[in-house]
Amino acid sequence: MKTIIFSDIDGTLLNNEHKMTPRTKEAFHMLEQKHIPYAFVSARSPSGIYPILKENNLTCDIVSYSGGMIIDKNGNVLFSEGFPKHIAKEIISFLNPYDVTWNIYSEDQWIVANKKDPRVINEENIVKAQSKEGTIEDVESHVNKILCMCNPDETEAIQKLLIDAFPNLNITRSSPILIEINANGISKAKAVELLCKKHHINIKDAFAFGDNFNDLDMLKCVGHPYLMENAPSSLKEMISEHTLSNNDDGIYVALKKENII
Structure with missing residues (x-):
């Protein structure tokens, strides 16, 4: 199955100390070795995302402003929209x-x-x-x-x-x-749809990881959504598949379980 991995950043990709755990970092390096595309999808600005890529020696497409701006891994702006x-x-x-x-x-x-x-x-x-x-x-x-x-x-x-x-x-x-x-109309889900089309991947084959309410539309639009254990309890009732917390290598554990890495 051809797939793509989408991950929220704060509370998902990063632990509570705002760092990637060693095993989470390993998971994304393994994706690169297997030529499996991935993207970080965040409410952060681009300048709040790039230090994470640099610190962990990663290269990928990024979605900032919860879908308001999409930049490919070469730095080309694919989409930027807002309000006056x-x-x-x-x-x-x-x-x-x-x-x-x-x-x-x-x-x-x-x-x-x-x-x-x-x-x-x-x-x-x-x-x-x-x-x-x-x-x-x-x-x-x-x-x-x-x-x-x-x-x-x-x-x-x-x-x-x-x-x-x-x-x-x-x-x-x-x-x-x-x-x-x-x-209005800006969402993580729409950004995920755009990047799935860019990579010629069926959205039903995509994975997404998130931990909060602004991740819900992204989680609902992919075929394989995972909610972090540290998510609010009311959100856990809406997404059935859960993984370990952001402090406990939740992304790594889920991707291992799914035989993606």
């Missing part, structure tokens, strides 16, 4: 009354209101990329994504408020404190 600046302005104004840190992403720009915000500093440390202090006026083209950093006990409520206020946008939670805002 005036919509981003409306979102930022809407968020002002709440204790939310907004982040604007456009192509490979990452713009924040305050670089000294502890939430921004924490994100910079995780993704090994640097933000730039500015405003929506500094965006050179469309906005690929707005990331909202929230208090954990407020994330779900703020997501619901955003969905009600902006029904034409795709608004998902990627962690207990993060809300991702993308253009």
